[in-house]
Amino acid sequence: MAAHDPGTRYGPALTLLASLFFMWGFITVINNTLLPHLRSVFELSYTQTTLIESVWFIAYFVASIPSAKLIERIGYQRSLVTGLLVMAAGALGMMLAASIPSYGVTLLMLFVIASGITLLQVAANPYVAVVGRPETASSRLNLVQAMNSAGTMLAPMFGAYLILGRSKGGTAQGEVVLTQAERLADAQSVILPYGLVAMVLVVLAVVIARFPLPAMGASATRLAKEERKKHSLWAHRNLVFGIPAIFIYLIAEIGVANLFVNFVSQPDIANLTHEQAGRYLTFLWGGMMVGRFAGSAIMQRFDAGKVLAAFSIGAFLVMMITVFTHGEVAMWSLILVGLFHSIMFPTIFTLGIKGLGPLTEEGSGLLIMAIAGGALVVVQGWLADHFGLQTSFLLTAACELYILFYALWGSRPTHALPDQQIG
Template sequence: MPALPQSAPPAASADAPRQRYGSALSLLASLFFMWGFITVINNTLLPHLRSVFVLDYTRTTLIESVWFIAYFVASIPSAKLIERIGYQKAIVVGLLGMAVGAAMMVPAAMLTSYPLVLTALFVIASGITLLQVAANPYVAVIGPPETGSARLNLVQAFNSLGTTLAPLFAGYLILGRSKSGTAGTDVVLTQAERYADAQSVILPYVIVAIALVLLALVMGRVKLPAIGQATQRSSREERKKLSLWSHRNLVFGVPAIFIYLIAEIGVANLFINFVSQPTIAAITHEEASRYLAILWGGMMVGRFLGSVLMRRFPAEHVLAAFSIGAFVVMLITTFAHGPVAMWSLIAVGFFHSIMFPTIFTLGIKGLGPLTEEGSGLLIMAIAGGALVIVQGWLADTFGLQWSFLLTAACEIYVLFYALWGSKATNALPDQHVE
């Protein structure tokens, strides 16, 4: 069982002014932005690499699976690293690790090496995992527990800002400068054209690497709030009397995160290939990347709206409504054609918006001194995105459009969690900082 370290989640002492938390959240919003930006670059990278390496859908989605396997592999080591060197230094290490992975894309492109691409993406994702392990529970414990979902949705909206801008950035610098991105879907590239296309990833990843190093320098120099006693882990003797598995909201919340990630990542990674089809929108990959930006923009709008709604309505009720909406639009995507299918798939971004931050905060509700351990399990569940390869296999076997029935099935589990699984049992006094 993963346990977050004593130095995470961070919080200020009880008598510290609220403004310090506001400043810290504003700074950490840049981290949410950056890892959202880098993660979604993959959505435009996948159709590009599919053409460069002549991959089927299964091997294309394997690229994303490697990315999310990093969450499972790196979660526990990340927690141990934070415990050893401290929260702030660990953030710097995570950012520099991401910069190293981005720089590795340069030799991967020059050598046109599929294994090296997978390695580089794994390194980047491991750095993001280090940031995720601490940042999400940090936001959740600042302030009253009942508004934790609203706070996390608000900060995650800046993550969505990054995901909205990333397709435009990568669409212009990768797809817009490559033969595969500007040609039709039926064009077969020559060996020389595939090699030339591979080089188009160098500039954007160099820019990303430089930005990450600069952000690491900033994070290394600022002073984040000190850790208060309110969020310290309970003693080992006290913990022996408690069990994570007695909390229904966590037990069902871990698979909820896992299953939701299958839905989100499957939609995002297959979006460009789907809408480019002659029976849907019949557009180039470069043009499709602009519509992908609208999908992520809908997620940003949904998180801002969700933050407002959850201050008036119970978070689980809002989650239930959004999951029903996601289920409906995924059925339309599966059975409709033309622009209707495209816009229904775009709409799912809005309905997916609140799911991760809301499930996360509902999952740790009532865990009291077990909050850190529960948070670790929920972060590890992000590895569910690795199972996007299952949707790749379904696309190869039954057709790309039919594969979205898997997404619809995932929405049903989220609805189940909202209506029943999220109800806390054996709730302990929540730990938070006022």
């Protein structure tokens, strides 16, 4: 373990990794403007619409273990390049899906893009968590995740302008039934934005391929098989309860983001067009960016678990306001949940791997796999179809209560091993 500050040595690498966090945040949130667009193009129910996002997050469950195996075989740097190229291939496939147009091909290409992002997630999150002092891991990952939020904040403007703003369904007031010709024209509005995304991903892959990215080193690799038998991941309470915490948090975050445009467009909420509502989505993700920058600073002075508890209480309160009020109050309370959601993923992640020592890599893989919880957003779609869109946000409020439980009790480490640190 080096005596100098690891943050200085690894600063350039962390800066480059921050660009990856930005890009996968950007691409993930394009879905939030894409979903209402596809709902009108293919005349989908809320259940069918949220199924699109479910396919996206199923990729995390399917691709996480293969991603970890690939990293072991070809290393972190080549895996990052491979992930970017897989994403670029999926973006090009989205152009094909729009040209046909095809709901099935769209689902397949979104799965491909999400698989590429999964590979990036499995590599980048644990890397950032172990680069530097263990006690500031939550602060460090929140800071880098703020770049992810910068991508999520800009994506709605990009999607609202290039997708919703250039389509009949996106600029119409309220729900609209499109003719066959209008649906075809609307579908093709996806071609340009995904073409631009593919170009940026290829350029970023070339940059990373040529960058001297430091190796994680022997201190962060897996234990030898015989040594590994002496330890159990399941002896660590913070990991055992952290996996469902990530899973449940994703249900909350993705449910809010995916149904935001449809919710605020309703006559008794804000009565906006989908294009206008897509612009307000920027404030939701902007709140997440601000919250992560603020959370990074706060956690330099306060315990990460206590900060997580405070934010989960705030999230629960604003979701109850969203469910039981109308008009702009309901809209702005839903926007405000982005601020409270901001620190949840990076903080749960770092609390979950705390005290895992040389088991950190395996624990990280399981936490990334739990991102598949976003696939259960289809449950909220079903609730919206059967009980009303506004009532469906009670599911989100329930999710916040589990995060509170995790912050107060579930995140406390048991059988802690010496923390890992690169430097």
